[in-house]
Amino acid sequence: MNEIAAFNATGIEESGASGELPHSIEAEQQLLGAILTNNDMYDRAASIIGPEHFYDPVHARIYEVAAARISKNALASPVTLKAFLEEEEGLKELGGTAYLARLAGAAISTFAVRDYAQMIYDFAIRRELISLGNDIAAKAQLVDVKSEPKEQIVEAEQSLYKLAEQGQTESGFQSFLKSVTEAVNVANQAYQRGGGMAGISTGLADLDKQLGGLHPSDLLILAGRPSMGKTSLATNIAYNVAKAYKKGINHDGVEGAVDGGVVGFFSLEMSAEQLAGRILAEAAEISSHKIRQGDFQEDEFRRFVEAAKELESCPLYIDDTPALPISQLAARARRLKRSYGLDLLVIDYLQLCRGTAENRVNEIAEISMGMKAIAKELNIPVIALSQLSRQVESRDDKRPQLSDLRESGSIEQDADVVMFVYRGEYYKEREKPDESDLVAMETWQGEMANLHGKAEVIVGKQRHGPIGTVNLSFEPQFTRFGNLVQQWQQGGDQDVGF
Structure with a gap:
């Protein structure tokens, strides 16, 4: 071809065969x-x-x-x-x-x-x-x-x-003006919501106050020893976000969630049915043990059915495929966002994902980096649950620390927020003295009464805010965390001395 070729309207060479690949x-x-x-x-x-x-x-x-x-x-x-x-x-x-x-x-x-x-x-x-x-x-x-x-x-x-x-061409440097405009929009959202919260509400007022809500592109690690209730807290937050979901036009003119959000839940340990049972127990206020056994009173069964009907419209999607590779987990999250939208992703739990590295420490590092990459790419908060090492049990004070994160320091490094669930009642219950020691028994009962129905969420790291402890209520029969009523809030319209 010695001259510039002639082309038809489709941009494919006129002399080309009918089976030629598309090109111009x-x-x-x-x-x-x-x-x-x-x-x-x-x-x-x-x-x-x-x-x-x-x-x-x-x-x-x-x-x-x-x-x-x-x-x-x-x-x-x-x-x-x-x-x-x-x-x-x-x-x-x-x-x-x-x-x-x-x-x-x-x-x-x-x-x-x-x-x-x-x-x-x-x-x-x-x-x-x-x-x-x-x-x-x-x-x-x-x-x-x-x-x-x-x-x-x-x-x-x-x-x-x-x-x-491929082909995400809008990445790269952006002007400071654009960055400032986005920061102002985030602050405006917080102001419109009454102050104190720019992200998605967890449904737990004191936790929202500490975190400022769940922020897009953040990786939040929720860690704890077994039986502390980390899965329960994660399901509570997921349900609260999905239940509050309202669709509308956002500040940038794009249609999406104006309150709450669409939630994706990767349950790598429990089946979707078991997870749904937990959420139903919370919503219907019926013991999860009763639900498993089918041991209902008539009014309880009515509440159970009503709660199930209410949950049908909740945009909460569960994937219970075990041992998912991090690459597949990312692909499925992208697909969910394209198909139904996605505003919050929960992964239960991090150590059950699989990576490609042979060394376990490197594999965990790959997984935590992958989860942070998902949060940034999809511009959503990702809550990943994590196990803690057994060294917690050997200390007198069983409250977790950042050094207790299991198998890799990369989890702490990649996370924007690290939270620990701690229930003192669980450990105190195992310190029950001999009933013949009346003085010790009385002291123990007093301590148990003080700890009963309470839990702590310890914010050990927060990239954009303060660390500290948030006190929550915990109802084990419903596997439900809630806002803890403070002493000054009890008794209705009391004068609090302002």
């Missing part, structure tokens, strides 16, 4: 011509495409050499590129280095570079999709004992989501 030689020529005419146009294209997105390998090579020179602050023009491309066989077929001059001369509009780049990128993605489809079809036809259909589906899904991740 003309768009590639126009983009290259614009860059060779004005090197400043390269930055507009580089944020969208690379050499691999070109259909014509000669064009890919020209773009690659031009990009290398521009990156070194050297001029990329038909004259300067000539020396690097003289021996290219493909270029010789197009008329040699004179083709570079024809590209520059035929460039119609340098300011349309971004549009051409997007067009080239879109065609490249279409070709990738066709190639992926062919691979899926070929593997499905190949009957192999080692390749199960389910594994092929997972592999295809991963490839598709990897392809979907």
